[in-house]
Every structure is written in C-alpha cells, then in structure tokens.
Amino acid sequence: xxxTLLPLMVLTMLCGVAHATTTExxxxxxxxxxxxxxxxxxxxxLFVDNGDNLFVNYQWYEDGVLMPGETKQYLYNYGVxxxxxxxxYYAIVTKADGTQIMTCEYTFEEFNASVELNAAPRxxxxxxxxxxxxxxEWDEDKVPDDLYLSIAQGVYFWRIxxxxxxxxxxxxxxx
Amino acid sequence: xxxxxxxxxxxxxxxxxxxxxxxxVELSVGGGWSSLGYKLDVADQSLLTAKQPGSYSAxxxxxxxxxxxxxxxxxxxxxxxxxxxESKLSGTAQWLEVADTEGEIYNHHTDINKWKDQxxxxxxxxxxxxxxxxxxxxxxxxFSGEIGAKVCLPVISNAKYAGELTHTAGYEPWQLVLQDxxxxxxxxxxxxxxxxxxxxxxxxxxxxxxxxxxIDDKQxxxxxxxxxxxxxxxxxxxxxxxxxxLGFHNDSEDATMRDAHYFMSDYNGIxxxxxxxxxxxxxxxxxxxxxRFKFPHSTKFPCHCDRN
Numbered sequence: 001x002x003x004t005l006l007p008l009m010v011l012t013m014l015c016g017v018a019h020a021t022t023t024e025x026x027x028x029x030x031x032x033x034x035x036x037x038x039x040x041x042x043x044x045x046l047f048v049d050n051g052d053n054l055f056v057n058y059q060w061y062e063d064g065v066l067m068p069g070e071t072k073q074y075l076y077n078y079g080v081x082x083x084x085x086x087x088x089y090y091a092i093v094t095k096a097d098g099t100q101i102m103t104c105e106y107t108f109e110e111f112n113a114s115v116e117l118n119a120a121p122r123x124x125x126x127x128x129x130x131x132x133x134x135x136x137e138w139d140e141d142k143v144p145d146d147l148y149l150s151i152a153q154g155v156y157f158w159r160i161x162x163x164x165x166x167x168x169x170x171x172x173x174x175x
Numbered sequence: 176x177x178x179x180x181x182x183x184x185x186x187x188x189x190x191x192x193x194x195x196x197x198x199x200v201e202l203s204v205g206g207g208w209s210s211l212g213y214k215l216d217v218a219d220q221s222l223l224t225a226k227q228p229g230s231y232s233a234x235x236x237x238x239x240x241x242x243x244x245x246x247x248x249x250x251x252x253x254x255x256x257x258x259x260x261e262s263k264l265s266g267t268a269q270w271l272e273v274a275d276t277e278g279e280i281y282n283h284h285t286d287i288n289k290w291k292d293q294x295x296x297x298x299x300x301x302x303x304x305x306x307x308x309x310x311x312x313x314x315x316x317x318f319s320g321e322i323g324a325k326v327c328l329p330v331i332s333n334a335k336y337a338g339e340l341t342h343t344a345g346y347e348p349w350q351l352v353l354q355d356x357x358x359x360x361x362x363x364x365x366x367x368x369x370x371x372x373x374x375x376x377x378x379x380x381x382x383x384x385x386x387x388x389x390i391d392d393k394q395x396x397x398x399x400x401x402x403x404x405x406x407x408x409x410x411x412x413x414x415x416x417x418x419x420x421l422g423f424h425n426d427s428e429d430a431t432m433r434d435a436h437y438f439m440s441d442y443n444g445i446x447x448x449x450x451x452x453x454x455x456x457x458x459x460x461x462x463x464x465x466x467r468f469k470f471p472h473s474t475k476f477p478c479h480c481d482r483n
Contacts, residue, residue: 039349042277042359050350076356128434129278155278173277 034104038091046106047074048091055101057094063087122161129155129171196472197242199250199306205403207232207461211260211294211411215445216452220421222267223287225450230259230293232459234403240306242469250304254325256405257297258457262445264290264338268421273438275344276359276431282345283438285423290338292445296374296411296457297331302381311386319387319399322380329374329411334444337367340423342436360435366426370444377409377457387467397467404460412455418447 037049048058050073060070067075075089088105095101126135135156158170209232215225238252270283302325309318341363344353353361385401422439445451 041279044358045353045356047349047351047353049348051348053350073351074353074356076353 034090034102035093036104037093038089038103038106040106040108043108045074045076046089048093048103050093054095055093056096059092061090061092122163122165124161125159126172127157127159129157195244197248198470198472199238199240199242199248199467200470201236201238201240201250201252201399201465201467203234203236203399203401203463203465205232205234205236205401205461205463207403207459209258209260209457209459209461211258211296212407212456212458213260213412213446213451213453215262215450217450219449220266220268222269222284223264223421224266226263226265228261228263230261230295231257232259232461233257234405234459234461234463236302236463236465238302238304240304242306242308245310246308248306248308250302250306250321250323252302252304254300254302255297256300256327256459257295258407258411258459259293259295261294262292264292264445268423270438276435279346282347283436284343284345286341286343288339288341290336292334292336294334294372294444294446295332296329296372298327298329298377300325300327300379308387315394316386316388319383319385319401321383321401324378324380325405327377327379327407327411329376332372332374333369334372334446335367335369336442336444338365340364340366340426358431360432362427362432364426366423366442368442370447372444372446373413374411374455375409375413377407377411379405379407379457381405383463390466395469397469398464399467400462400464402460403463404458406458407456409456410454411457412446414446418449418451419443421448421450 038046039049040046046060048055055073058071058073060067060075075091085108088107090105091103093101093103123137123139125137127133128135156172158168158172160168160170162168208229210227210229215227217223217225234254234256236252236254238250240248240250242248264287266287268285268287272280273283275281302323304321304323307318307320307322311318341354342361344356344361345351346353353359355362381403383401383403385399387397387399390396390398419440421442422436423442424433424436424439425441425443427433427436440448442448446455
C-alpha cells in the first residue's frame with residue numbers, strides 16, 4: 001500500500017498535436033540514517049506508516065524546525081496547500097520502549113503533466129473513477145481546445161473516442 | 176360468545192334505562208408517557224447503541240355520557256391527544272472498505288453524539304365509552320372506571336432530529352486514523368432538521384380507572400382522577416417501500432464533502448431507516464383529572480287522576 005508519487009494532471013487539448021508527456025519528480029534522496037516511512041495523501045497531508053504498530057509518539061519538523069503541536073501520526077495543514085511549497089518535512093517517531101527514529105524528509109514538488117491529443121477527438125467523456133458517474137461529455141463539434149473544469153479532488157478517467165472510432169481510456173488524478 | 180355477551184349487556188342496560196337516567200358532561204386533561212411502539216435494530220452496526228426513552232403523552236377530552244343507573248353508562252366524545260417517541264443514538268456507525276477521494280480503500284467511522292430523533296403525532300379521536308361506577312364503602316367518593324375504543328385521526332405528524340457527528344477515517348495498512356482532516360471528508364458537524372411523518376387513521380382501545388368525588392352539595396359537579404392507558408391496534412405510519420440505511424450524507428452542504436461521503440444515505444429521519452423495525456402502534460399511559468357534570472333526568476311518576 002505504499003503510495004506512489006502521482007503527478008498533477010492538467011489537461012490541455014491541442015488539436016493537431018500528438019504526444020503525451022508526464023513529468024514526475026522524485027523526492028530528495030533519503031538520508032542514510034532515516035527511515036522511509038512518510039507518505040503523502042492528497043496534496044496537503046503527510047503521514048507516518050505505522051503498519052507494524054511500533055510507534056506511540058510523533059513530532060513533525062518543517063525545514064528542520066520543530067512544529068509546535070504537530071504531534072499526530074499525520075501532518076495536515078488545515079487546507080493550507082503543502083504541495084509545491086518546497087519545504088522539507090520529517091518526523092521524529094518514538095517507539096513504546098522510548099527509542100526514537102527519524103523519518104526521511106519529504107518535500108512536495110511541483111508536478112505538471114500535460115496530455116496533448118494527436119487529433120481532434122470525436123467524443124470525450126469524463127467519469128468519476130470511484131462512483132462511475134459521468135461528469136460530462138463533449139461531442140466532436142463541442143470539444144474545446146482548452147478545457148477547464150471545476151471538479152473535486154479525486155481520481156477520474158477520460159474516455160476518448162477519436163475520429164477513427166478508437167477508444168482510449170486515460171486516468172486523471174486531481175489534487 | 177361475544178354476540179351473546181353483547182346482547183345480554185344491551186338488554187341489561189335497556190332494562191336499567193327505565194330506572195334513573197343521568198346525563199353527564201365531562202371534560203378532562205391528562206398527561207404522562209407515550210411511545211410509538213416501534214423498535215430500533217442496530218444489529219448491522221455493532222458499535223452503535225440505540226435507546227428509546229419514549230416521549231410525553233397529553234390528552235384533552237370532552238365527552239357526553241348517559242348513565243343508566245349508578246353503575247353503568249355509555250358515552251361518546253372527542254379527544255385531542257399527543258403520542259410521541261424519542262430515539263437516541265450513540266456510538267459509532269461504520270462503513271467498511273469504502274474509497275476515499277483518492278480511491279484509497281479505508282473504513283469510515285462516524286461517531287454519533289447526543290443524537291435525538293423525536294416524533295410527534297397529534298390525533299383527533301372519537302371515543303366510545305362504557306362507564307363503570309360504584310360507591311365505595313364510606314363517604315361520597317366513588318369508583319370511576321371507563322373502557323372503550325376510539326377512532327383516531329392524525330392531524331399533525333412531524334419529527335425533528337439533532338446531534339453531533341464526527342467523521343474519521345481508518346486506514347488499516349498504515350494503522351492510521353484521520354480526524355479533523357476537514358478538506359477530505361473527515362470533520363465534525365452538528366446536524367438538525369425536521370421531517371414529516373406520513374401517518375394514517377388508527378383504532379385504539381383505552382381504559383381508565385380512578386375515583387370521583389362531588390365538589391358541590393347537590394352532587395351535580397364531580398371531580399375525578401384517572402390513571403389511563405391507550406393502545407393503538409393499527410400501524411399509524413405509512414412506511415416508505417424502500418427505507419434508507421443509516422447515513423448522514425446530507426450533514427454538509429459542501430459538494431466536496433457530499434462527494435466524499437458518496438457511500439452514505441441522506442438522513443431523513445429514523446423512521447426512514449432500516450434501523451426501525453416493527454409497526455408504529457402508539458400507546459400511552461398517564462393521569463387525567465377532570466370535572467364531570469351530572470344532570471339527573473326528571474323522574475316520571477304514575478299519574479294519579481282525581482275524577483270528579
């Protein structure tokens with residue numbers, strides 16, 4: 001269940017252009033003595049994996065500075081977007097026997113991925129990946145070059161039908 | 176058997192009718208405890224506790240009766256009564272292995288605190304009463320009892336609910352519990368609202384037992400006190416065909432939160448959930464006090480004619 005780094009996807013449809021790029025920036029290399037147990041959820045929450053139920057106390061640090069009151073298993077900044085702030089986060093975790101372990105640092109990086117379509121799509125439909133509900137559908141003459149949607153964070157997928165009736169499914173994770 | 180008893184009763188009362196007829200007009204008010212009779216079944220939610228303390232009962236009565244003698248009579252009247260119920264939920268409702276807004280599987284827990292769902296049914300009732308009265312061994316105080324049946328028509332039926340909710344997430348693989356992660360569906364909220372109950376006419380039986388005592392020298396005005404009980408034989412609620420499972424999907428107006436809780440039903444009242452079992456058969460017990468005005472009919476003596 002280790003989370004992978006997923007890019008923020010920005011869909012840009014440029015008619016007549018044909019390539020797909022995905023940029024993924026890896027977090028900084030862990031320090032040798034640290035334990036790589038900090039993961040991210042959404043764009044604003046970090047947590048310590050305590051799957052072995054070893055840890056009983058937590059203290060989070062930001063750029064090496066202790067964060068007062070941040071003593072939960074997770075670090076959530078109440079809606080303040082952590083993504084892309086460039087700061088380094090880690091935690092000192094304490095086992096039941098008092099042993100302390102420092103986690104590896106985690107830095108949110110800016111991600112940008114664009115999807116450019118080779119040819120004008122004949123039809124596009126956007127679905128919520130969890131519920132299967134269709135968010136919207138655009139026919140050939142109504143597919144815009146640039147599409148801006150106000151939708152909740154989550155996982156979606158595009159169902160794209162090109163002019164030769166070929167169907168392509170593309171996942172889109174919105175942070 | 177029942178017909179025979181009825182015939183005997185009617186014959187006896189008809190025979191008594193030739194004796195001392197007395198009209199009575201009575202009015203009374205009462206109050207006590209009531210319930211709507213249904214049960215809450217939380218077997219599917221093992222961390223949830225349900226209590227049903229009931230509600231208050233209230234009744235106002237205006238009646239006319241005809242006593243065939245000192246012991247028995249028949250009456251009819253009009254009552255306005257309240258029946259209620261209260262359901263209290265506490266503990267944790269859980270939805271296991273649902274997906275969060277990232278598609279991650281987790282267990283959703285909703286801690287429920289101070290949750291009350293109160294239902295109220297006000298009815299206009301037409302009682303048919305058999306009066307049973309008898310003198311006691313000493314003084315003017317008499318035994319007063321009534322049994323009967325009444326047709327009951329709900330005129331106001333509604334309910335309200337209120338309580339506190341705390342949504343948390345449990346991710347077992349990481350032994351992670353998220354709370355107060357407000358942007359992703361794990362928040363605390365207070366929820367309250369009203370809803371209408373769909374009710375229908377019922378038939379009830381009632382019984383009253385107590386004492387009466389005159390409060391004037393001519394014994395025309397009597398004070399009485401009863402312990403009463405009423406039980407409705409018929410289901411007073413028109414249930415929906417497909418009640419929802421317990422859920423609080425509508426505890427936030429934020430579309431993101433509602434999307435995060437896509438797996439829940441809206442809360443539209445405890446009576447619209449599958450937690451409710453059994454039929455809604457209101458019953459009440461209580462104490463009533465009232466005044467009874469007695470008007471003896473004029474006595475007819477044989478005519479003595481003097482011919483001259």
